[in-house]
Amino acid sequence: DQQVKQNSPSLSVQEGRISILNCDYTNSMFDYFLWYKKYPAEGPTFLISISSIKDKNEDGRFTVFLNKSAKHLSLHIVPSQPGDSAVYFCAATETSGSRLTFGEGTQLTVNP
Amino acid sequence: DTGVSQDPRHKITKRGQNVTFRCDPISEHNRLYWYRQTLGQGPEFLTYFQNEAQLEKSRLLSDRFSAERPKGSFSTLEIQRTEQGDSAMYLCASSLGVRGGYTFGSGTRLTVV
Numbered sequence: 001d002q003q004v005k006q007n008s009p010s011l012s013v014q015e016g017r018i019s020i021l022n023c024d025y026t027n028s029m030f031d032y033f034l035w036y037k038k039y040p041a042e043g044p045t046f047l048i049s050i051s052s053i054k055d056k057n058e059d060g061r062f063t064v065f066l067n068k069s070a071k072h073l074s075l076h077i078v079p080s081q082p083g084d085s086a087v088y089f090c091a092a093t094e095t096s097g098s099r100l101t102f103g104e105g106t107q108l109t110v111n112p
Numbered sequence: 113d114t115g116v117s118q119d120p121r122h123k124i125t126k127r128g129q130n131v132t133f134r135c136d137p138i139s140e141h142n143r144l145y146w147y148r149q150t151l152g153q154g155p156e157f158l159t160y161f162q163n164e165a166q167l168e169k170s171r172l173l174s175d176r177f178s179a180e181r182p183k184g185s186f187s188t189l190e191i192q193r194t195e196q197g198d199s200a201m202y203l204c205a206s207s208l209g210v211r212g213g214y215t216f217g218s219g220t221r222l223t224v225v
Contacts, residue, residue, distance in 0.1 A: 004154075034213070043116070043203055043216030044155065089154050098143065098207075099168065100214065102154030 003027045004092050006103035014111055019077040021106050023090030026071065030092035034100065035064060035075045038087045047088075048075070080110045116217035118204050124223045125194055132190045133220045137206030144187050145214065146179055147203040148172070155203055161187060194224045 031052040036044035050057040050064045063076045091100040117136040147155035159169045163184035181187040205214035
């Protein structure tokens with residue numbers, strides 16, 4: 001029962017262009033969503049989050065969009081930089097809970 | 113603040129042996145979590161503590177797994193009678209409060225041969 005899904009295992013973009021990473025969820029109790037970035041041999045690093053009362057949150061080059069009716073969120077990175085190359089995980093949690101439920105991850109490669 | 117520390121970084125063990133991992137969270141964080149990550153998958157929740165109390169355990173945490181957090185500081189995760197299926201990255205994270213924004217450690221890579 002995969003409650004959070006990232007259907008694209010990999011994404012390749014050119015430096016300077018936009019990267020769009022997608023995430024779908026099935027559990028309607030999820031109300032807080034996060035994106036993490038992970039480099040090899042390191043733990044995940046928190047990037048940006050969004051509450052279900054919002055549909056957009058922006059932090060520098062990173063913007064997360066939430067479409068509650070579609071149970072879909074996306075992370076936009078613009079402009080993409082080679083240092084952004086990493087695995088990106090979408091995660092979700094419920095108001096009453098504390099555990100994070102992660103997607104499978106998307107490997108982003110930004111080519112110079 | 114030195115972040116979340118995990119020890120060891122790598123562990124190779126023979127099937128059937130017991131292993132123990134340690135996690136030192138950020139000192140002011142009252143919540144501590146253990147996750148497991150296998151290749152090609154996202155981290156899967158195992159258990160979490162608020163201070164010294166273990167508040168939730170995943171059904172992934174079989175009887176061979178036990179976690180402790182004495183005095184609400186560091187935590188240990190022990191796996192008894194290891195199996196090849198236990199080979200994974202074991203991640204520890206800590207947070208202050210309920211919501212995400214966890215800080216993860218670098219993990220312990222376990223290989224069972």
